[in-house]
Amino acid sequence: MATPKKLDTSALDKAIAKATEGLVNRLSAEYTKEISSAKWDWPDGSQRDIVDTGRLRASQTVRQVSDSKYEFSWPVEYAAQVHEGAKLKGGGEWPARPWTRTALENVDSKKYFETILRRELSG
Amino acid sequence: MASAYQVRSLVNSAIGSHLGNYNLPDGSTSPALWVRGQQQVPKDWTISGIECVIDEVPEMVNQPTLSQAVFLSTRWPIYLTSYDTAKTLAEVRELLFQWFPDIQDPVHVAQTDISFETLKVFIPDYSIQPERS
Numbered sequence: 001m002a003t004p005k006k007l008d009t010s011a012l013d014k015a016i017a018k019a020t021e022g023l024v025n026r027l028s029a030e031y032t033k034e035i036s037s038a039k040w041d042w043p044d045g046s047q048r049d050i051v052d053t054g055r056l057r058a059s060q061t062v063r064q065v066s067d068s069k070y071e072f073s074w075p076v077e078y079a080a081q082v083h084e085g086a087k088l089k090g091g092g093e094w095p096a097r098p099w100t101r102t103a104l105e106n107v108d109s110k111k112y113f114e115t116i117l118r119r120e121l122s123g
Numbered sequence: 124m125a126s127a128y129q130v131r132s133l134v135n136s137a138i139g140s141h142l143g144n145y146n147l148p149d150g151s152t153s154p155a156l157w158v159r160g161q162q163q164v165p166k167d168w169t170i171s172g173i174e175c176v177i178d179e180v181p182e183m184v185n186q187p188t189l190s191q192a193v194f195l196s197t198r199w200p201i202y203l204t205s206y207d208t209a210k211t212l213a214e215v216r217e218l219l220f221q222w223f224p225d226i227q228d229p230v231h232v233a234q235t236d237i238s239f240e241t242l243k244v245f246i247p248d249y250s251i252q253p254e255r256s
Contacts, residue, residue, distance in 0.1 A: 077235065084230055086238035087204050094238075 015120035017067065022116040023109055024070045028062055030107050031072065034099040035060075041095055050082060050097050072100070124248055127158045127179045130199050134175060134246075137222035138215045143172015143206065173215060176202045181248060197248040198227060205240045212242045219244060 035050045035057045042048045051057055055076050063071045085096030125133075135156055144152040146169045155172060157164050160179025164170075178200045186194045201219075205212050212231065220226055227245040234240040 080230070080232045081235065081238050084232055084241065084243060086232070087206070087241065088238055089208075090237065 011121065015117050018120045019113045019116035020068055020070070023113050024062060026107060026112055027072070027103065027109070028060065030103040031060060031099060032057060034103045034106070040097045043092065043095065050099060056082060124181075124197055125199075127160070127177060127181075127199070130246065130248075131156060131158050131177055133222070134177060134201060134219075138175065138218050141173060141215050141218065142175055143170060145170055145174075170204075170206045172207050173203060173205045173210065173212065176204075178202075182245070198245040199248060201244050201246060203242040203244075205234070208234060208239070212240055216242055 038047050038049045040048055040050060056074055056079060059074045059076045061073050061075060065071050081094060083096065083098055083100065086094045139154065139156065143155045145155050146152055148167050155170055155174040157176045158179050159176050181197045181199045184196045186196055188194050203212055203215060216231065223246050225247055227247060230243045232241045
């Protein structure tokens with residue numbers, strides 16, 4: 001009877017790490033692109049980007065939470081109001097500009113991840 | 124699937140007594156609970172207290188199945204804004220969560236020096252089939 005062979009998963013682990021890193025970089029670029037795109041409806045009828053002072057865009061931060069989990073954040077005090085929209089005390093409102101949602105719609109994350117994973121595993 | 128007005132009725136039962144008013148130009152008032160679709164809240168109405176707005180058309184997502192069956196997942200977006208800077212949405216939020224324990228993706232944005240406190244939630248819609256004899 002053949003001796004059971006211990007499965008070496010190090011190549012797979014390495015490939016997953018590479019694919020995750022690639023996807024994080026891709027999403028990072030897409031978030032920045034969405035913030036910079038003049039595609040967001042404004043109450044005056046125009047379309048604008050989400051760059052005023054540039055602080056929001058520059059604040060984009062990615063943190064590795066675990067081997068396979070990353071967290072994006074935009075730590076400026078008005079990020080949530082920009083993303084979700086806001087009713088202003090002085091009258092008027094900011095429309096919602098959900099750049100994270102549109103970025104995630106633009107990128108086929110599963111396919112992107114799979115492509116890198118296959119490439120890494122096939123050498 | 125429920126209609127927007129059925130959802131409005133449920134939301135009204137849950138938090139209606141905590142909502143504020145629309146103040147109309149003729150001096151009358153109306154509860155600040157609005158179904159937004161073809162008609163927006165008129166620009167010349169002012170709002171006091173907490174306002175609740177429900178989108179007339181819910182979000183719908185088709186969830187793929189292994190067969191050709193269609194599984195539509197529907198959810199109603201509900202937006203709450205406190206125009207009274209001394210009154211938070213905490214109590215209304217708690218009531219909503221009690222009435223609709225399956226509420227999804229709540230986004231609670233605190234009041235700032237320039238903007239009012241807001242809360243957005245989604246209420247999933249389940250079809251209830253009547254019993255057949």
